[in-house]
Amino acid sequence: xxxxxxxxxxxxxxxxxYIFIAPFFITYIxxxxxxxxxxxxxxxxxxxxxxxxxxxTSHFVGMDQFKTVVGEMGFKEAFFNTPVMWIMGFIPQLLxxxxxxxxxxxxxxxxxxxxxFKVIFxxxxxxxxxxxxxxxxxxxxxxxxxxxxxxxxxxxxxxRMPITGTWFGRGVIAFINFWMWYGQTMIVLIAGILGINPSxxxxxxxxxxxxWQCFWRITLPLIRPIMTYSLITxxxxxxxxxxxxxxxxxxxxxxxxKRDIQTIIMYIKGIAYTGxxxxxxxxxxxxxxFLITAVCSLILFYVMSDRAEAKxxxxxxxxxxxxxxxxxxxx
Amino acid sequence: xANYGQAGQSIKGGYHARxxxxxxxxxxxxxxxxxxxxxxxxxxxxxxxxxRYEINNSYVEWNREITDRFVVSLLPSKSFFANGKYLLTxxxxxxxFGRGFLNSILIAGGATLLSVYxxxxxxxxxxxxxxxxxxxxxxxxxxxQMVPTQVTVISFVELMYKWHWTDNxxxxxxxxxxxxxxxxxLRQYMSSALSIEMVEAGRIDGASxxxxxxxxxxxxxxxxxxxxxxxxxxxxxxxxxLPSLLLRRTExxxxxxxxxxxxxxxxxxxxxxxxxxxxxxxxxxxxxxxxLSKYIIAGVALGGVKE
Numbered sequence: 001x002x003x004x005x006x007x008x009x010x011x012x013x014x015x016x017x018y019i020f021i022a023p024f025f026i027t028y029i030x031x032x033x034x035x036x037x038x039x040x041x042x043x044x045x046x047x048x049x050x051x052x053x054x055x056x057t058s059h060f061v062g063m064d065q066f067k068t069v070v071g072e073m074g075f076k077e078a079f080f081n082t083p084v085m086w087i088m089g090f091i092p093q094l095l096x097x098x099x100x101x102x103x104x105x106x107x108x109x110x111x112x113x114x115x116x117f118k119v120i121f122x123x124x125x126x127x128x129x130x131x132x133x134x135x136x137x138x139x140x141x142x143x144x145x146x147x148x149x150x151x152x153x154x155x156x157x158x159x160r161m162p163i164t165g166t167w168f169g170r171g172v173i174a175f176i177n178f179w180m181w182y183g184q185t186m187i188v189l190i191a192g193i194l195g196i197n198p199s200x201x202x203x204x205x206x207x208x209x210x211x212w213q214c215f216w217r218i219t220l221p222l223i224r225p226i227m228t229y230s231l232i233t234x235x236x237x238x239x240x241x242x243x244x245x246x247x248x249x250x251x252x253x254x255x256x257x258k259r260d261i262q263t264i265i266m267y268i269k270g271i272a273y274t275g276x277x278x279x280x281x282x283x284x285x286x287x288x289x290f291l292i293t294a295v296c297s298l299i300l301f302y303v304m305s306d307r308a309e310a311k312x313x314x315x316x317x318x319x320x321x322x323x324x325x326x327x328x329x330x331x
Numbered sequence: 332x333a334n335y336g337q338a339g340q341s342i343k344g345g346y347h348a349r350x351x352x353x354x355x356x357x358x359x360x361x362x363x364x365x366x367x368x369x370x371x372x373x374x375x376x377x378x379x380x381x382x383r384y385e386i387n388n389s390y391v392e393w394n395r396e397i398t399d400r401f402v403v404s405l406l407p408s409k410s411f412f413a414n415g416k417y418l419l420t421x422x423x424x425x426x427x428f429g430r431g432f433l434n435s436i437l438i439a440g441g442a443t444l445l446s447v448y449x450x451x452x453x454x455x456x457x458x459x460x461x462x463x464x465x466x467x468x469x470x471x472x473x474x475x476q477m478v479p480t481q482v483t484v485i486s487f488v489e490l491m492y493k494w495h496w497t498d499n500x501x502x503x504x505x506x507x508x509x510x511x512x513x514x515x516x517l518r519q520y521m522s523s524a525l526s527i528e529m530v531e532a533g534r535i536d537g538a539s540x541x542x543x544x545x546x547x548x549x550x551x552x553x554x555x556x557x558x559x560x561x562x563x564x565x566x567x568x569x570x571x572x573l574p575s576l577l578l579r580r581t582e583x584x585x586x587x588x589x590x591x592x593x594x595x596x597x598x599x600x601x602x603x604x605x606x607x608x609x610x611x612x613x614x615x616x617x618x619x620x621x622x623l624s625k626y627i628i629a630g631v632a633l634g635g636v637k638e
Contacts, residue, residue: 024453024509031506035483047637050492086619103357110543120368128569130587131612134594139356191632240481243571272485282485
């Protein structure tokens with residue numbers, strides 16, 4: 001037995017596994033891990049962009065970059081705008097996706113042409129974000145489609161003036177995010193709902209549960225892990241929002257609401273590659289972005305994870321603790 | 332008894348009416364959402380066919396007689412080819428879209444090939460070999476999917492400048508070898524598509540480990556790899572931030588970079604040409620999407636996509 005196992009192990013050549021996975025890890029270390037470590041290193045120095053000053057010697061400045069960056073108006077604006085625009089887009093995105101997913105999987109409604117609707121609703125997602133950004137920019141500037149509507153309804157008085165309003169710019173970005181992503185969320189949720197064991201629904205309908213009850217008591221709890229996944233990936237992507245707001249905030253509309261839609265990555269890119277080319281400061285902001293994303297993801301993960309299960313686990317722990325205490329007391 | 336039957340029937344009738352009303356409502360919402368998804372692209376294509384004069388006076392058209400204004404402001408016009416000619420040949424704009432498409436194909440194609448091949452290789456390494464660090468390293472790959480990639484953009488650009496890799500396609504192609512979510516997807520795919528007996532049969536026949544992967548395993552993984560290739564292609568094609576920081580020479584720039592230039596210069600009053608440029612950049616993606624939509628929707632449903 002032992003000898004056959006030995007020959008099998010020899011035949012399998014398990015050390016080859018390392019050779020197969022080596023290219024991935026070498027590439028990851030060089031192109032992603034090293035820059036990540038450098039980001040943390042630069043954040044504590046006053047290093048400037050390499051191409052403007054190649055002979056520089058950078059100095060360790062401790063937490064100074066973090067202190068400067070947090071005090072800046074642009075930082076506060078960017079770290080306010082980005083999550084706000086993400087939430088404004090994500091709430092309708094999730095609600096519409098959930099609604100459509102529940103309709104498309106409802107056996108009583110039996111929506112025909114689902115394949116067609118899925119293809120159409122997902123289409124904006126694969127389009128180039130810069131193209132989408134400029135397309136909507138041309139819609140909102142004078143003589144654009146949305147601008148004309150705004151004149152018709154009296155929101156804009158002068159046909160030559162751009163549309164103004166702090167929340168208008170943010171609303172446009174949020175709408176584009178919603179428009180590009182609800183189809184994707186819908187398809188993921190449909191897959192999740194179709195993966196639920198049909199016998200749950202059969203049992204519920206035998207017990208006389210209504211469609212509404214089935215949705216709240218069976219569908220929603222069982223697709224919660226998938227919703228958590230959607231929520232967290234969307235949050236990570238949302239904090240990195242760049243292409244669309246960068247296009248909308250550029251050009252002639254820049255003066256109108258650039259500051260209202262400035263996102264974190266736009267701000268970081270701005271301080272690193274314009275003005276004083278302060279790469280150190282940009283890296284400090286990047287580190288803050290990294291930490292905020294991590295903390296928010298963990299909080300969401302904790303909040304969205306199955307509460308009943310967590311409660312049971314906590315109760316179990318408490319019982320174990322009490323038992324241990326009791327035992328300790330006895331001793 | 333008779334009464335009971337009647338009551339039952341009328342309840343049933345009400346039930347059917349409710350379902351029918353619901354159906355009507357669902358279709359209305361779906362049609363409205365369909366219009367919302369398509370309308371921006373329709374306006375884009377139609378406006379690409381309008382002259383600067385027509386677009387600049389669209390508000391005037393809009394405000395005429397109610398029946399006229401809507402039709403006139405939405406319908407296409409005759410300047411489609413004039414706009415195209417202006418966009419592609421204007422020295423003032425200097426937007427070499429032909430070259431841009433070639434550049435985008437080179438970058439997206441190269442990155443896709445590398446990411447799919449090496450992800451399959453990595454996934455195979457984890458699936459077939461029971462080496463000591465298998466589990467912790469795979470857990471590591473799962474964890475790094477959650478790292479926001481843009482956090483490292485600035486120091487990545489600094490590194491590329493130090494290596495003199497600017498105006499070079501390697502910074503967009505080589506890093507594609509490490510694509511954690513593709514590895515994850517293909518690892519899942521292998522657990523259903525690949526049998527270990529086949530690998531062992533290959534070994535008994537005396538094939539090398541690498542030969543087994545290339546000749547026996549790759550053909551089996553083709554459907555899964557094709558799905559991932561579609562998404563890698565789209566993601567890399569649409570990439571804008573990094574190329575915009577590293578590619579300075581116009582003749583090396585990609586389609587999204589050229590599109591970005593349509594905006595915010597003094598020639599931007601040529602609205603017809605801008606719409607034409609947007610249409611030009613969107614058209615190949617729409618065709619690509621409509622041909623492969625079946626696989627793309629199935630791929631999204633598998634949850635293998637993360638952007």
